[in-house]
Amino acid sequence: MAGRAEFSLQGRRSFYFALLLAPPLLWLGIVYLGSLFTLLLQSFYAIDEFTARIVPEFTLATYRQLLTRPAHIDIIVRTLLMAVAVTLASAVIAFPVALYMARYAGPRLKALFYVGVMLPMWTSYLVKVYAWRLILAKQGIASWGFEHLGLMGALDKALQVPVVGGPSLASSYIGMFVVFVYMWLPFMILPLAAALERVPASLLQASADLGARPGQTFRNVVLPLALPGLAAGSIFTFSLTLGDYIIPSVVGAPGYFIGMMVYQQQGTAGNLPLAAAFSVVPIVLIGLYLMLARRLGAFDAL
Amino acid sequence: MTPAIELRATRRAFGSVVALDSVSLTIAPGEFFALLGPSGSGKTTCLRLIAGFDQPDSGTILLDGEDVTNTPPFARNVNTVFQDYALFPHMTVAENVAYGLRVRGIAAAERAKQAAAMLDLVRLGDFGARRPHQLSGGQRQRVALARALINRPQVLLLDEPLGALDLKLREEMQAELKGLQQRLGITFVFVTHDQGEALSMADRVAVFSQGRIEQLDTPRELYNRPQTAFVASFVGSANVVGREAAQVLTGRDLAFAIRPELIDILASGEPAADGYVQCAGEVVDVLYHGASSRLRVKVDEHTTLAVACAETAGSGVAGLTTGTRVRLAWRPEHAVQLQG
Numbered sequence: 001m002a003g004r005a006e007f008s009l010q011g012r013r014s015f016y017f018a019l020l021l022a023p024p025l026l027w028l029g030i031v032y033l034g035s036l037f038t039l040l041l042q043s044f045y046a047i048d049e050f051t052a053r054i055v056p057e058f059t060l061a062t063y064r065q066l067l068t069r070p071a072h073i074d075i076i077v078r079t080l081l082m083a084v085a086v087t088l089a090s091a092v093i094a095f096p097v098a099l100y101m102a103r104y105a106g107p108r109l110k111a112l113f114y115v116g117v118m119l120p121m122w123t124s125y126l127v128k129v130y131a132w133r134l135i136l137a138k139q140g141i142a143s144w145g146f147e148h149l150g151l152m153g154a155l156d157k158a159l160q161v162p163v164v165g166g167p168s169l170a171s172s173y174i175g176m177f178v179v180f181v182y183m184w185l186p187f188m189i190l191p192l193a194a195a196l197e198r199v200p201a202s203l204l205q206a207s208a209d210l211g212a213r214p215g216q217t218f219r220n221v222v223l224p225l226a227l228p229g230l231a232a233g234s235i236f237t238f239s240l241t242l243g244d245y246i247i248p249s250v251v252g253a254p255g256y257f258i259g260m261m262v263y264q265q266q267g268t269a270g271n272l273p274l275a276a277a278f279s280v281v282p283i284v285l286i287g288l289y290l291m292l293a294r295r296l297g298a299f300d301a302l
Numbered sequence: 303m304t305p306a307i308e309l310r311a312t313r314r315a316f317g318s319v320v321a322l323d324s325v326s327l328t329i330a331p332g333e334f335f336a337l338l339g340p341s342g343s344g345k346t347t348c349l350r351l352i353a354g355f356d357q358p359d360s361g362t363i364l365l366d367g368e369d370v371t372n373t374p375p376f377a378r379n380v381n382t383v384f385q386d387y388a389l390f391p392h393m394t395v396a397e398n399v400a401y402g403l404r405v406r407g408i409a410a411a412e413r414a415k416q417a418a419a420m421l422d423l424v425r426l427g428d429f430g431a432r433r434p435h436q437l438s439g440g441q442r443q444r445v446a447l448a449r450a451l452i453n454r455p456q457v458l459l460l461d462e463p464l465g466a467l468d469l470k471l472r473e474e475m476q477a478e479l480k481g482l483q484q485r486l487g488i489t490f491v492f493v494t495h496d497q498g499e500a501l502s503m504a505d506r507v508a509v510f511s512q513g514r515i516e517q518l519d520t521p522r523e524l525y526n527r528p529q530t531a532f533v534a535s536f537v538g539s540a541n542v543v544g545r546e547a548a549q550v551l552t553g554r555d556l557a558f559a560i561r562p563e564l565i566d567i568l569a570s571g572e573p574a575a576d577g578y579v580q581c582a583g584e585v586v587d588v589l590y591h592g593a594s595s596r597l598r599v600k601v602d603e604h605t606t607l608a609v610a611c612a613e614t615a616g617s618g619v620a621g622l623t624t625g626t627r628v629r630l631a632w633r634p635e636h637a638v639q640l641q642g
Contacts, residue, residue: 202388205355208375209382210402211453220405224392 043276052270062273066281072261076281079258082173083241083285086180087188090237091230093181094188098229099222101189102196117186125183129250132179136169136251143169166253176252180241187236195229196222231298238289242282258282304367306331306457306489307352312361314347321347323513324361329491329506331366331456334483336500337493339510340536345493346461348510352491353459354378366456376405381450382459385466387442389434395445396421396430402453420448423482440471447479451486458483460492464499476503497537501525509533531640534559539608541565542640547605551581557640562596562610564636567622568629578631583607585626599628 046059066072101113120128136142146155159165159172166172199222207217245259256264258278266275293299307329314322322344329335337345350356351363354375363371370378381402389398397404400417408416421427424444434442443463450458463479464472480503483490494500500507501521508518509532517524517533528534531542540559549555566578574580583601597609609630622628 200386200388202384202386203390205353205375206382206384206388206390206449207401207405209353209355209380210405210449211376212401212405213376216405220401221390 039276039279041276042272043280045273047271047273054272062277065274066277072278075256075258075261075278078255079242079281080285082177082180082257083238085177086184086241087234087237089177089181090185090188091192091234094185094192094233095226095230098189098192098196098226102193117189121186126246128183129179129247132175132182133170133251136175136178138168138170140168140170170251171253173253173255176248179247179251180244183247184237184240187240188233191232191236192226192229195226195232199225227298231293234293235286235290239282239286242285303331305329305364306333306366307491308362308364308367309348309351310362310364312348312351312358312363314351314356314358320513322351322358325513325515327508327515327518329457329489331489332487333489334480334503334505335489335491336504336507337491337510338495338497338500338507338537340495343510344513345495345508345510347513349382349459349461349491349493352457353380353382379453379455380457380459381453381455382461383443383446383450383463385461385463387434387446387466389442389445389449391434393433394430395426395432395434395437398434398445399430399448399452401449406453416452417448420452421445423451424448439467440475443467443475447482451488455488457489457491460490462494463492464494464496472499479503501537507537509537511536527638528559529641531557531559534638534640540638541607543605543607543637547602550602551605552579552634552637558637559640560607560632560637562608563594565607565609565630565632567597567609567611568631570629574629574631577634579634579637580629580631582627582629585622585624585628587624588622597622599630601630 042054043062044058044060046055046057046061047053048055097113097117101110101117105113134140143152143155146152155169158174159168161174164173164177166174169175169178203221203225204217207221208214212220243259245257245263248255248257248260258281262275262278265271265278305328307327309325309327311324311326312322313320313324325344325348327348337348339345347356351358352365354370354373354377357372361371362369365378365380389395390401393401396414396417399420400413403413403416418427418430421430424447426441426444426448429437429441429445434445437445443466460479464475467475476499479490479492492503501524504521506518506520507524509516509524511532517529519527524533524537528537528540531544534540534542538561540561542559543551543557545555545557548558552558568574568580581601583599586598586600586606589596594610594612597611598606599609600606607630
């Protein structure tokens with residue numbers, strides 16, 4: 001009897017549990033994963049060259065096209081390099097800020113820092129991108145600042161560097177890089193600060209107590225324990241850069257990025273299979289990145 | 303002999319709260335020293351100052367005769383076992399233990415050898431490859447000990463070393479710590495709020511209250527000769543009798559303390575031995591503890607004395623219940639006079 005009662009109680013509990021979980025799981029399954037799956041499916045469909053109609057026939061032709069045309073390879077490499085550069089720069093800039101927020105700032109200053117980091121995220125993304133185009137323009141406030149600091153020569157030198165340079169900051173990869181870093185920096189600072197805040201003060205004291213100088217404590221204790229936060233932040237900056245199409249189309253040199261290609265192929269060009277194949281690229285790259293991060297032990301301290 | 307640790311008029315305040323109020327203290331080399339007190343009494347602040355995690359507002363701290371008041375922790379030949387052990391979660395047990403050698407630039411092979419020897423010393427020889435989270439509380443405690451001892455410090459500081467362990471493990475570790483200290487001959491300074499721990503392990507105990515040292519003595523002296531009401535009631539349990547009540551009981555205007563086990567209960571009609579202080583009272587309650595019973599006896603309007611008596615004495619304790627009238631007696635020299 002007792003066993004039965006227990007069983008039915010268990011049964012009822014798991015029923016309620018299922019009831020509670022069903023809506024979010026359906027949402028996640030259908031809206032997120034379902035659409036992603038149909039997108040992936042599209043990349044294997046053929047397209048009629050003449051009528052531009054999609055034929056639901058399995059083919060690898062799109063991927064062959066994606067991976068053999070030099071122009072497409074250029075786009076992938078360009079986007080990947082930008083994502084790597086933006087991620088590295090974000091990490092370097094974010095680390096001291098996050099460390100100060102998490103370990104040194106008093107409660108009021110810390111709150112101020114959090115607001116300061118998040119406030120820019122509350123304004124429109126488009127407004128910020130266009131504002132940056134004006135800031136970086138040839139007659140913009142950035143070059144005015146360089147001029148008044150007597151650094152115009154340095155700016156001109158930087159803009160003369162082949163590939164990354166250009167006629168002005170607003171129309172060079174350097175400018176695009178600056179805007180990307182500006183946009184995604186909060187996504188690096190916040191997880192990093194959270195990870196650093198979780199490191200108990202006693203671990204740092206223990207390290208010093210055992211004879212480690214501040215630099216050694218940083219290398220041996222702080223940095224390894226911040227790695228999960230760094231990994232989380234870098235996934236944001238990396239994947240956001242890989243997928244973005246607005247920043248490269250508003251600021252920077254005319255070269256195409258993956259996001260722009262997806263936008264163009266599924267819109268004006270009407271080549272949905274190629275757009276789908278292009279959008280698979282960031283997924284694969286992020287998957288590889290996660291594997292690498294795991295291999296390097298970024299999640300060991302979790 | 304140069305003292306291992308010396309604090310001279312050390313003061314530390316946090317805002318308006320004075321954590322340590324002009325404390326002076328000398329600890330001899332090889333001593334097992336306890337800083338005992340309730341929370342907020344200044345004992346942990348004292349330990350942190352010795353370790354170098356905090357600097358005093360005024361006063362001087364000397365280690366082995368050398369002024370280290372402003373020396374950072376990494377440059378002091380002192381190591382600490384933290385209350386939460388503070389083991390590095392991203393390192394194995396062996397890497398944790400070898401950390402002190404690693405930051406001193408000792409070669410990997412030598413590090414591994416010494417770490418293994420240290421782990422053997424704390425009987426964790428087979429656990430070097432594990433991660434701290436795979437160990438029990440007692441094992442972590444021993445890893446923390448091994449890690450702190452690998453640098454061969456002059457002084458080992460222990461912050462509530464047994465606080466996080468259960469009772470049985472705590473008793474085992476008490477004996478283990480004491481044995482380890484005797485074998486290594488290192489000065490051990492430990493912070494505790496548990497008077498039993500302080501009495502059983504330490505050679506000398508400093509009792510802290512409100513940022514000051516109330517009394518500094520051997521455990522035996524502390525227990526038998528408490529100097530203040532605070533020490534009498536904090537170290538073991540004692541009846542603290544204030545001046546007015548003392549006037550009534552003994553006829554002398556001097557506060558005193560008396561341990562419950564030193565008070566005799568007289569059988570009805572039994573005369574007190576010569577020179578004993580006597581008084582009469584009414585039993586408030588009786589708590590049976592197995593080997594002994596603990597009674598509270600109201601001897602005066604404002605005074606209740608705790609009395610402990612062995613069950614084997616056959617003194618008729620079994621018959622005592624709430625409301626019974628009894629007579630109490632104690633030797634005058636067992637009553638310890640208190641200051642103030």
